[in-house]
Amino acid sequence: MRTTLGLSWRLLRGGGRRGLLGSLLTLAAVAVSTGLLLFAVGANHAFAARSAADAWRHPAKAHGTPTAIEALTTDGVRGKPVTVVELAALSGDAPVPPGMKRFPKAGEVWTSPALRDLMRTLPADQLSQRFPTRTPTGTLGRAAVAHPGELVAVVGHAASDPSMTAARSDAMAVDNVASPTRIDRYGTGSQSSYAFVYQMLAAIASVLMVVPLLVFGGAAARLTVARRDQRLAALRLVGATPGQVVGITTAEAVLTAAAGAVLGTVLFAAALPALTQITIGGGTWYASDLWPGVWTPLVLLAVPVLVGLSAVVGLRRVVVSPLGVARRATPPALRAVRPLAFLAIVIAFGLVAGSLTSFGRAGLVILLVFLALAFIGINLVGPWIVALIGRVAAGTARGPARLLAGRRLMDDPRSAWRTVAGIALTGFVAGFLALLNPSAAMFHHGSANRLEILVPSASAEHVASAARDRLRGLPAKVTVEQREDAAGEGRVTTVRAAVDGAPADVDRARTALTGLVPGHTATTPADADQASTGLLGDLRTGALTVLGVSFLIAITSAGITGASAVLDRRQTYAMLRLAGTPLEVLDRARRQETLIPLAVMGGGSLLTGLFFGMPFAVDFGYSGALTLAGFLVVGFGGIIGAGALSRPLLRAVTTDPTPRPD
Structure with missing residues (x-):
């Protein structure tokens, strides 16, 4: 050893x-x-x-003796959601919430750092008056906050408080609202x-x-x-x-x-x-x-x-x-089983792709397996196709550079594939993500100036009258509207306050309407669209991030493997240079060894990615087309640029062809 x-x-x-x-x-x-x-x-x-x-914010029903009551509502300020967790103790051994030193007492308010700072910055009638105390009792720790800018409040109540007995009902997503639930622990293992x-x-x-x-x-x-x-x-x-x-x-x-x-x-x-x-x-x-x-x-x-x-x-x-x-x-030729294995993967995915979305979590696992197999299949068939490209290039060559490139691709297709593998695999990523890249037309933004509260029909006029009193002095018009429930469960009644003013006036109206109907928070259509719109925007951000990483892999791979290939063949290049081959011909042959298989494999992997992404297509508008165009420009440009870095090394290894001991 x-x-x-x-x-x-x-x-x-x-x-x-x-x-x-x-x-x-x-x-x-x-x-x-x-x-x-x-x-x-x-x-x-x-x-x-x-x-x-x-x-932990989503209540989990008690398995034993309940020790606390937990409810969840979502408010808003300046267009951002404010998560409000309401707690009331039923006994002295109520569970301590994550990120807090103790269970909150009635009237206490614990806030995330971002919400604490915002309460200090905004006027009281725009935010802090919505809570039992204008000054936070304490600050929530890391375990209670999802990200640095999240606005979260934990409010303590008495068990008899109307807000801890009233059922929650809201037009927003169910993940953002939860009716008061008797608990003996927090649902830390649950997932929205x-x-x-x-x-x-x-x-x-x-x-x-x-x-x-x-x-x-x-x-x-x-x-x-x-x-x-x-x-x-x-x-x-x-x-x-x-x-x-x-x-x-x-x-x-x-x-x-x-x-x-x-x-x-x-x-x-x-x-x-x-x-x-x-x-x-x-x-x-x-x-x-x-x-x-x-x-x-x-x-x-x-x-x-x-x-x-x-x-x-x-x-x-x-x-x-x-x-x-x-x-x-020359090593033995690659076997034809490689393209057959790749075709088997593509055909198998085509047979199950249509039903993947109905399998739930199992469908996700199957998709991940097929994505991994697709990458393996492309990497498997790549050298075989490169060898085929070499035979075609050598057979149709009309000049020395194309002949040298074709012969090189035929003699060592694995080495040539390593140079373009990164961009070829990136082509698959770009094709797959192009159909998951939502266009601007899919981003729906509801009205941010129309506050709505769902109320029982019998008390709608009384609530509307109380709302007018609370909003006196603000540019707001209160109306009552009845409409069919989106879930088809009958008619619902909404008290609507249309605020004709700036975002500050909307926040003042939210504050004024807080507590008007226990368990019901004034929300806007923009609040309801926020989660879905945010998800679509994050889908685009994630796609661009993955593409950025993939391009970095591809360009780095091309530069490093290209330089390595020159070092591997330095004696061959030196002998050809001694035999009278111009350096420009050698350099042109080196570039063609990369660009010819890149054009074929890049396009093929791009089409494969589109095929694998079709069952999950979100939209293919201008953004999807721009993603593909960006892939072609950045990919080819990066490869050409990375390949150009090997030219000085090629000149160096052909300058002194004397055999070396290494």
Whole structure:
């Protein structure tokens, strides 16, 4: 073992400048993969933390003797929702709410930091007069607040208070309202429907990001593969055992990957303050939520293991046929089972796609599995198609550059695929998300100046009269309206106050109407649309975030693998240069090796993504078309730009063709 580690360290140190550059490319690839992988894991951790902070607010019926009463209402101020949890103790052992030091007494108000600051900033008649006390009794801790800007209040009542006995009824989503419920504990294990939707979308986004990252991370172990295979083949020919070759390769890959994983963690930590400013779900993020927590050491362990396994898997030719490697014999052709496996995945998804949405959580799991299989299928069929493209390019070549590019694609399609794999997998992501990118026409904004309260029909006129008295002096007109219930359960009566004024006047009207009908809060149609509109906006933000990560993977992959490919073939390039081939021809051939398969595989994976996204299409308006256009522009531009970075390296390796010991 000591001999293996010592020899691995000697090979790393003795590889020369270009050997060191190859190791640095691997380290950079692993660092980028680790940082983005931590971001994907951290996003799921953050949504889970938000769900836990929200769950306790939804009352869970007591299993034993009730010790408290809990109710939930949602108010609004300045167009933002204000979550109000109302509590009343039934005995001395009422459960202490999360984020609080004790159970609130009657008349006490505990607020989130953001709501506390807003109560201090706004005039009392716009916000703080809605609560029993204008000065908060205490501040809610982290466990009770989903995000830094969330407006939450916990109000203590007596059990006999009318607000703790009146049933809640509101036009808003059921997740935002809960009638008084006798409890003996908080429903910390429950999950609102919106929290589930966000976690489901986070899981889908994670698969869209993590699988290409794993492919990229695995490919990192194969960077400068030709140089390494030549060294290991020489060791085999002078007597090294297969076990020693595997040990040397594993140690070299794991050492480099471990350093890259640590660097990636540092980069993620440095980017964390900026990542917390991404607004999803109504607010920004706590850094502690986005940090993966206990998953961090698992990621740091898994990345080197993945890279080590990938390196060992690629050793079959060295172990079995070291002489063939030393002589640079062309590897056997890829089997046709690859496209057949890809077609099987596509056909299987087409058969079940139409019914996935009816399976609930099981449908989500099936979708995630198929997304992962789609990535695997694209990565599997990619080298086979690249080899096919090489044969077509070589057979139709009318110049030396196209002929060199075609021959290279035929001889080593796996290496050529690694250069374009990132953008091809990003094409699938862009196609899938294009149909999940809502257009502006889907964002419905109801009136924000029309306050409504659902009331019993018998007391509607009395409530309307009391509302007029409370709103005297404000530009508001109060009317009574009867309409059919949206659920088809008969007619409902609404007292409506149309406020002809600024948002400040609307907030004053909300404050004036607070407590007019116990258990009924004045809301606007805009409040009712807020959750669905916010979800659509977050869907767009999430899609752009995932696309941004995918583009970063693709462009980084193209740049790193392109430089690695030049280092792998430096002797071939040098010999061609000595034979009189112009540098411009070599450079044009190098570019065509990337651009030709990129055009074919990028377009194919884009169409595959569209096919997989069709069953879940939200809308395909201008935003969807712009997403596709952005993918083409940024993708091709990024690949061309990243590929251009290899030109100085190509010039350097062809300047001095003298054989080197590395």
